[in-house]
Amino acid sequence: MRTSVWPVVFVCLLLTSGLGLAGLVTATPHPETESNGLTENETATLWSRDADEYVNETVYRQRYGESRTPIQQLANGTDITFTRPPATAATWTRNDFGDLSAGSTQTSVYPDHASLTSGRFIDDAHATFFGVHPSTRGHLEAGETPLYVAPNGSVRGFVDYRVRIPAGHHSNRSSVTWSLVDDEISEVRLKSDGDVISRSTGTHTPLLAYHLDETWSTTLTLEADIDVRLEKTTTVSVGNRTQTEVAYRTETITVADSLDVEVYNLHAYAYDAAYPNGDTGIAIFQSRPWQGYTLTEDGDARVRGVWRFYTARDPRWDRLTQATATDETEIHSEAHPVYVHAYPSRIGPRADPIRDGPTIIDSWGRERTSPHSTLPDTVAVEVVDRAYTPTYGLAVRTAELDRDALRVTGIVRDSNATPITSSVGRGPDRELRESRLTADVVTQTNEQATVHIELQDTETGTPIDLTADERQVSLNGESGGGYITIADQRVRTNESGVAVVSIDQPGVYTARYHPGTWLVANPAYVSDTATVRWHPLGTLNGWIGLLIEVGWQFIPFVVTFYAGKQVLRFFGPRDDSERYP
Template sequence: MRRRTSLSVAALIVMLVGSLVAVAAGRPPSPQEETHGLTEAEAASLWSRDNDSGYVTNAAFERRSNDSRSAGEQLANASDITFRRPPDTAARWTRADHRDATPGDVNVSVYPPHATLTDGRYIRDAHATLFAITPSTTAHRTPGETTEYVAPNGTVRGLVDYRIVVPSAESANNTTVDYTLASSRIESVRLETGDGTTLARTDGTALPAINYTLIDDVDSLVLVATIRAEFRVDQPRTDRNGRHPSNETAEDPTIATTPETRTVSETVTVRDRRAIEPYTPEVALVRGRRPEGDRLLAAFHSAPWLGLRFGTEGDRQVRGVWRFYTARDVRWDTLERSNRTGTREIESPALPVAVHAYPSRLGPRSEPTGRTPRITAVWGRDRRSPAASLPDTVSVDVVEREYTASYGLAVRTVLAHDEAVEAVGIVRGVDVPIDETGPTRQLRRSDLTVEVVDQDDTGATLRIALTDAPTGEPIALRRSEAPFEIPSTATREGYVAVAGERVRTNVSGVATVTVSEPGVYTVEYVPGSWVAHHPAYVGTSATARWHPLATPAGWLRLFGRTLQWALPFALAVYAGRRLGRLFRFGEVGP
């Protein structure tokens, strides 16, 4: 790691010791030490897998490093920073830090602990290990489901290394054979798919960076390297009988001899496989327009996605459940350095950083809030929270219960005809422009009437009629036979809400409801998703009032009941007064 040259010798020793402790604890480099062109705040936001329990106050930081830090660096020291969209900082850091990786020389092989090593006769500890794939995003979907989505066009970086064991001299029959290393090299590095198809190749290098374009049906990427070593073998000349010629006969042309020098070689092929999912989402669109002119858009994605972005500046968007953080690959925290005598652990000079996606507690939302576009429907599947599978040192606002992994969003907005709309992916740079010039489904107005058709002193029957406002045709609502995750046109879903109940109209567009409490009833038609129906309707409402006293019969019933309860009371009062008169005593004189 590079360190500030202005530090005193004592401070440098302290920081070197501290860096060793930090590596043992799995801590990343300080932003003051290494930024690779990122700002210090950007570099500080990379390390979501660092240990946030070791918070350092600003005063202590200034005393320790003789420097100040930004508010972003202070926040990153205390917590983990999350992002609304996949950041480019991880790829920028990884691209630069990859160049800091240092392979060994011909006698030394350097490899991460998880590398798959291959030994030949002369070539030992050979490996080709994937460093990073960019752009990519690792999505934490459930506790047991983590997928690395990679862009269809990107770069694979790796580390290839080996060491050579030169055989000792061999002696047999008074003959000594000497081996000398003539050359060793990485002949080629190529990128293959899991079935062996070559996507790209490059000349031999210990730090390959291979650009690729994915083909269909790829489930893994394989970094493959071919390593070759050649040796010169020296041995004394012999005659045809295997005898060593003397100096006197060495130049005698009548004595046949074998060559003095020959060449042997060895080739080893090493590989590293990583399971991936190509991120090539397809978007299915349904467009609509409400009678008052507002525009509707429903988009369905074939893979996890971020949401929709509106406008040339992209300042308005609707987002799904995903949010992002960046973290290093802890498998590269240390490296193994091996030679003929043994292996020792060293600090890794290069740390790959990746983008991770997780379901956020914020859930689907519009940004900025309070403005269009407005989310009107979300389709998805319920999944278990991946919180338990995230590393303990990652502190983000992940959902803690089941969440809906949305694959479809419907929005309502006031769109300009020339306004750009994009479906935004969870992998950086993979966005799908949406053509707003396609056919648009016109939503129609509905008409709802409600009237009291029968009543008595215990209740009333409301007759509800639902029709197409322009044509007067009845609108029949029926429950689907089975739940549909994806909207279906097989049935017209929806309901009429009244008095806390949900009812559905028959083929004549009529439904009846009996109510028992007097009052004003609001009847509301809640249509099914406009995406699933053609023609599609907008909702409407109507009111009905019922009270037992609203009719002459109600008044007569009230008068009868009043008499029924009041007559006994009146008779009791009358009888009491009459009895009082019969038993009244005369007045007593003085």
């Protein structure tokens, strides 16, 4: 980024803090000036796919004779990302769809990715998906970029064709001419795995509402029937008589386009526990990527997972082909569908408020590789560049919780749900117990010390055996359970609640108990710490060794001092008794 951008970036960061913008990295503005139901600032945030060619405000005013808002300036030099799936993509697509125009009877207009079908009289026919909303394209990892669609939404499509009218012929005694009587798109249908779920009368730009039941994934098919009726007139001259025969020819073809989607039914499950000090532990799981959850009615206390969002147009609609019987011309498209994209961010999970809000204590999910390669080169966002955990589960500790206000938000716009929990109305699932950790130096030499660690249930005094925890499996499928750390070592107590550790460097050490997650451990405990100090001078042998070592170190100084004293005595001045015998 050029240095001239930085003042603008700083100002816009302040201005956009309340808009749900998550991060700011490099992009250019879209050339369209129409609003399509959006404000100027909202329109400026749409175009993450565009190349990064920042134009400073002075040059822009000279070139276009107008000024830009701070957000427009920022979007000219950066990509803007969001903490929640924005509505701007669907709003733009809905309004820009009105600019999509079909060709004439003998001209077909289609994007390059359209699947063209031709018959005897119908040519270059197609039905192509333009937009499905609400939806979000997920970037999970290389080779996996599903399109998540809401269970209830709408599909916009584009249907066009041209009519091929056969050429007539004439001779001395006969002639054949063809003319178009009628042509139409008789019906448009939307199917889910082959079953019709919505239909409409024929139109070049169909809009179909859909409802998908409890379906995990499906193939949506946009289908259209095109009918053509032509008149064939044959004239035959026999002597002085002319015979005319009129016949009609019809043709019906069906064109279709298919789209694989994941139906985003948000069903989350919550589990909670009570901490001894009155805090509450909340863990929420969802089997697909989700945005986060709120803990209070006002939404101030909330948790976000690893997912962030950006919006970008579908570049396949940038150019269209206009085809006739004799020519094909590439034209600029007046309509651009825009989609929301979700990606795992390097920022990672976050809890708000930052200082005195919830504390994230654990997250779960099958580890995935970075989806960096699935994002276009022109999209510069803070996507993870290494293996990551997609936070299908998030657990927090919080002092603020309104169980009735607990709401989960998905990665598809307007996907919200109240998590299913067995504890609603009757308190937490589990109460966490306090633990007591002690650490003492039991033996020591000049070289090392042995530390005796003991872990007990504070209330009952029962030893806590962490080797039993070791046999548990965590929600990530790895070995789980609690453990104790001290002096860069990880240990577990035995069935007597005891662990022994050797340390070989003097110092002050803190032993810390890291309990296993309360979702797995039973009983479950909270953390505790203990401090132990060790230095060789703490023993009699240590003092004797120190004195011996110091003595050896001082021998050269003693010898030097004695030798110097003797030299001075020999060469130095003498008193009168020694001078005159």
